Amino acid sequence: MTEPPVPVLLPDAGSPAQPASLWKPVLLRALVGLVFGAVTVFWAAPNTAGMGLAIGLYFLASAASLSWLLQHLRLAKTNKNFIALALPAGVLAACGFILFFHASNSFVAWIGAAGLFVLGLGELYLGIKYRGRHLLARDWLTAGIVGIGTAVVLPFFTELGPHALLGVAGGGSIVTGALLLLAGLTIRFDAGKPARP
Numbered sequence: 001m002t003e004p005p006v007p008v009l010l011p012d013a014g015s016p017a018q019p020a021s022l023w024k025p026v027l028l029r030a031l032v033g034l035v036f037g038a039v040t041v042f043w044a045a046p047n048t049a050g051m052g053l054a055i056g057l058y059f060l061a062s063a064a065s066l067s068w069l070l071q072h073l074r075l076a077k078t079n080k081n082f083i084a085l086a087l088p089a090g091v092l093a094a095c096g097f098i099l100f101f102h103a104s105n106s107f108v109a110w111i112g113a114a115g116l117f118v119l120g121l122g123e124l125y126l127g128i129k130y131r132g133r134h135l136l137a138r139d140w141l142t143a144g145i146v147g148i149g150t151a152v153v154l155p156f157f158t159e160l161g162p163h164a165l166l167g168v169a170g171g172g173s174i175v176t177g178a179l180l181l182l183a184g185l186t187i188r189f190d191a192g193k194p195a196r197p
Helices: 020-042 048-073 080-099 105-129 137-160 162-191
Strands: none
Touching: 020 048, 020 162, 048 080, 048 105, 048 162, 080 105, 105 137, 105 162, 137 162
């Protein structure tokens, strides 16, 4: 018996389920990232308070989209896979909330880096664990690398001010947003196809 040319993306006993409606939270997160990225591109002279508010809103909206994704993945709350997304979503939401109340370049840079780093680690873990076995594995892998890279670079731009910090965070969000937009649309398109025997 020969192996199929394309790997069958079926979950094993401990992997996330892959419902056809998965595209909705993926697309929401993509749009959140692209809108934030567009704001950072076209906002010519942000101040520190505005930067904290913008990044805080981006983090909260991203955390909400991750929470919605968790519902679609149908993971048990004791599952390591659940923790790999739930913990970053919680940290991201907490960082976003904190940024509403404290405005300084260094604080925003380090809190923003912490949120992005934890999220990147979670996505990198899932991307490596489910490589070739889940629809989102490659996207998680790439998004994790982009998130960690953005987190590592962000504090080095502290002295350049709000515009530079927003530019770094926005650049990472545009890359991730474009990647997830393609992933969400692909899942949506594939869900409409008749199933192969």
